[in-house]
Amino acid sequence: MAKEKKGVRLEHISKIYQDPKTKKDFYAVRDTSLEIAPGSFVTLLGPSGCGKTTTLRMIAGFESPDEGEIYLGDEAINALTPNKRDTAMVFQSYALLPHYNIFDNVAYGLKLRKMDKETIKVKVMDILKLVGLEGMEGRMTNQLSGGQQQRVALARALVLEPGVLLFDEPLSNLDAKLRVSMRTEIRRIQQEAGITAVYVTHDQSEAMALSDQIIIMEKGVVAQIGTPQEVYYHPSNEFVADFIGEANFLRGTLVSGETADIGGHKVAVDAAGQNVGGACTLVLRPESAVLGDAGQLPCKVILSCFMGSYQNYHVMVGDTLVKITDFNPKSKKIYAVGDEAWVGFTKEDVHVL
Ligand code: ATP
Numbered sequence: 001m002a003k004e005k006k007g008v009r010l011e012h013i014s015k016i017y018q019d020p021k022t023k024k025d026f027y028a029v030r031d032t033s034l035e036i037a038p039g040s041f042v043t044l045l046g047p048s049g050c051g052k053t054t055t056l057r058m059i060a061g062f063e064s065p066d067e068g069e070i071y072l073g074d075e076a077i078n079a080l081t082p083n084k085r086d087t088a089m090v091f092q093s094y095a096l097l098p099h100y101n102i103f104d105n106v107a108y109g110l111k112l113r114k115m116d117k118e119t120i121k122v123k124v125m126d127i128l129k130l131v132g133l134e135g136m137e138g139r140m141t142n143q144l145s146g147g148q149q150q151r152v153a154l155a156r157a158l159v160l161e162p163g164v165l166l167f168d169e170p171l172s173n174l175d176a177k178l179r180v181s182m183r184t185e186i187r188r189i190q191q192e193a194g195i196t197a198v199y200v201t202h203d204q205s206e207a208m209a210l211s212d213q214i215i216i217m218e219k220g221v222v223a224q225i226g227t228p229q230e231v232y233y234h235p236s237n238e239f240v241a242d243f244i245g246e247a248n249f250l251r252g253t254l255v256s257g258e259t260a261d262i263g264g265h266k267v268a269v270d271a272a273g274q275n276v277g278g279a280c281t282l283v284l285r286p287e288s289a290v291l292g293d294a295g296q297l298p299c300k301v302i303l304s305c306f307m308g309s310y311q312n313y314h315v316m317v318g319d320t321l322v323k324i325t326d327f328n329p330k331s332k333k334i335y336a337v338g339d340e341a342w343v344g345f346t347k348e349d350v351h352v353l
Pocket of ligand 1: 021028049051
């Protein structure tokens with residue numbers, strides 16, 4: 001459906017804003033370089049204010065970078081206005097035309113391009129089928145549910161056959177259940193249309209479910225780029241580990257490439273090539289740890305809570321709180337508050353920072 005899948009390249013991009021309170025300039029985005037492969041689904045993820053929307057708006061052309069160059073495919077696009085760029089944006093607010101029906105909302109951009117009526121009809125009907133609104137073309141947009149409005153907004157962007165589709169937190173106005181079903185739909189539609197997508201969200205589960213690659217931003221810079229598995233299992237720092245899922249941090253010393261000392265206990269790790277003799281932090285996911293009568297680190301249980309599909313434990317290892325999620329606890333030994341036990345994990349379960 002897309003004319004041509006295009007990649008996006010940012011080369012040393014910065015955006016400087018003035019803080020309205022202090023009147024001082026600051027970098028909303030600083031010296032950011034990244035590459036988005038043609039046809040891939042890439043998410044810009046990070047906490048509020050980290051610069052993800054600014055980055056997306058620079059790709060769209062609504063903001064211009066103060067430093068650096070943006071490429072769409074091989075073309076440098078800094079000087080192009082948004083409508084001259086081969087991109088289309090799906091907004092959080094949908095931005096639909098209220099007194100138009102679905103067909104006219106979707107057809108609007110094609111009419112502006114002076115396309116003939118018959119071609120417009122074929123293209124609009126094709127797209128409405130793709131987004132699951134077939135047969136609803138005569139409905140006014142103010143008679144639609146939030147999810148349906150979001151589909152119209154998506155159709156309106158897709159019908160322009162952009163090289164790159166941009167999404168600015170498109171699901172944040174929907175309720176939790178609809179968000180989950182719409183994100184599956186967005187992924188299906190992106191794959192069927194075979195289009196490059198750049199998607200902004202602060203919701204890590206949305207990013208995990210949608211993305212080929214996640215770009216995690218922190219304070220205007222890229223903290224890590226990787227597949228959902230890479231950023232989850234091999235976070236580049238504590239910020240990423242903490243932002244994506246839940247993480248326990250065990251602090252100690254790296255004794256060798258295979259052993260760390262955590263509070264006087266030797267544990268097996270896989271840290272080949274890392275700084276032996278120095279301080280290290282082990283990242284341990286709650287579902288990767290087990291609680292047992294034997295293990296790597298002695299602990300005391302301070303919370304034991306049945307959650308249905310899992311038993312939720314909080315234990316103290318020395319003065320470090322460790323959270324453990326023990327799935328399918330039905331036939332397992334359950335530890336109570338006050339019990340002495342051991343936290344167990346294999347070297348594959350911990351990531352050394
Ligand atoms: P959110 O999830 O809250 O939208 P974000 O990661 O998308 O956050 P941006 O909207 O990119 O963050 O903003 C980055 C920083 O730049 C924030 O500190 C924000 O307050 C600031 N900022 C954004 N737009 C402007 C502007 N036009 N003028 C001044 N400061 C701005």
